[in-house]
Amino acid sequence: MSARNVLARAHRLSWLVLIALVIAEVVTDLPGPGWTTTFLPAAVVAVLLLTTNALQARAGAPRGGPREPVEVAPPVTGRWSALNSPADKVPSHGTHVYGQTYAIDVVAEPEAADGAPQARPPFRWVWPVVRRNRDFPAFGAPLLAVADATVVVASDGQRDHLSRNSLPALAYLMLVEATVRTVLGAHRVLGNHVVLDLGGGTYAVYAHIRRGSLTVKPGDRVRAGQEIGRVGNSGNTTEPHLHLHLMDGPDPDAARGVPFTWRGVGVPANGETFTVDAVDAVDAVDAVDAGAAGDAGDDGDAPGRGGKRGVRDGRSGAVGGAG
Incomplete structure (x- = not known):
């Protein structure tokens, strides 16, 4: 499996975790302050989303000089x-x-x-x-x-x-x-x-x-x-x-x-x-x-x-x- 495959899977997994956090906030009553149970984890996942997206784009960019069509x-x-x-x-x-x-x-x-x-x-x-x-x-x-x-x-x-x-x-x-x-x-x-x-x-x-x-x-x-x-x-x-x-x-x-x-x-x-x-x-x-x-x-x-x-x-x- 290439690094680009790993990045793609990590990006999709980050989305799944973020969606799960949103659903958990809506349907459950988690103990503790809201910023520790929802905001902080969501912020971490959001950073992971942005990072994996940027790395995916960088990994997929052309390498070397211009290629002939x-x-x-x-x-x-x-x-x-x-x-x-x-x-x-x-x-x-x-x-x-x-x-x-x-x-x-x-x-x-x-x-x-x-x-x-x-x-x-x-x-x-x-x-x-x-x-x-x-x-x-x-x-x-x-x-x-x-x-x-x-x-x-x-x-x-x-x-x-x-x-x-x-x-x-x-x-x-x-x-x-x-x-x-x-x-x-x-x-x-x-x-x-x-x-x-x-x-x-x-x-x-x-x-x-x-x-x-x-x-x-x-x-x-x-x-x-x-x-x-x-x-x-x-x-x-x-x-x-x-x-x-x-x-x-x-x-x-x-x-x-x-x-x-x-x-x-x-x-x-x-x-x-x-x-x-x-x-x-x-x-x-x-x-x-x-x-x-x-x-x-x-x-x-x-x-x-x-x-x-x-x-x-x-x-x-x-x-x-x-x-």
């Missing part, structure tokens, strides 16, 4: 918008924990028949407090393997909960649900998820997958572009979307993040839309396969500059919501 195929087709992108800041989600230093969230922004963008439900201050997943165009969208790979983890069974895209629902997520999921471990934060071994010490994590949609199991070999599941709303999330990141090991508690770039798309910035159609996805897969054989880069498309395999239209999408 790993080029992979896009994991989706259609028109999407990026949120919490490493193109804007690193760590993109405000933490190195779970190997998500360079993680990205994407939400579907499909076009209607008249060519206008099909709006997804906006964030609301109060009402409606929650929405059903079918109201979001990303829900049920196919997820594609970003490279030829071996399935290491294929975790299913967690429900797709209602959205958290209102102020009351978001407050519940941040103050209650996220804490509970943290205590229960990375698999509850990621929800239904898949981890692919891309080779060369690089692993891809797909999080928040729809329950019952997985088409793979541990040990399976998959081809780049193969469907592995569908977008869902399981785990620590506000709305249906894909959370994807690369890391240097199969265990999120012990891994460090690895930077990525999508063939023909690059790394879209926050609020930036990009489009990948089925033909473009096949071309990107072929290019990634060629790169694995040592022939990548001969077509002259610069990653992050669009090119013939993907389109980044630069129009602003929504900049909040997914977590």
Whole structure:
């Protein structure tokens, strides 16, 4: 067991002790002054929480000089918008924990028949407090393997909960649900998820997958572009979307993040839309396969500059919501 695994377990244990202290204060009549039975122990545990959290973040931070991004195929087709992108800041989600230093969230922004963008439900201050997943165009969208790979983890069974895209629902997520999921471990934060071994010490994590949609199991070999599941709303999330990141090991508690770039798309910035159609996805897969054989880069498309395999239209999408 690595030091990072130990820190993760210590952090979760600290949360459990703090919760137990709060419950004990409410339901029992402990002898002695309150500061000795509740306040002092809670203060000690709070310090442990802050310390283990800081040590986790430090242990998960990249080591050495800047690492070259790993080029992979896009994991989706259609028109999407990026949120919490490493193109804007690193760590993109405000933490190195779970190997998500360079993680990205994407939400579907499909076009209607008249060519206008099909709006997804906006964030609301109060009402409606929650929405059903079918109201979001990303829900049920196919997820594609970003490279030829071996399935290491294929975790299913967690429900797709209602959205958290209102102020009351978001407050519940941040103050209650996220804490509970943290205590229960990375698999509850990621929800239904898949981890692919891309080779060369690089692993891809797909999080928040729809329950019952997985088409793979541990040990399976998959081809780049193969469907592995569908977008869902399981785990620590506000709305249906894909959370994807690369890391240097199969265990999120012990891994460090690895930077990525999508063939023909690059790394879209926050609020930036990009489009990948089925033909473009096949071309990107072929290019990634060629790169694995040592022939990548001969077509002259610069990653992050669009090119013939993907389109980044630069129009602003929504900049909040997914977590």
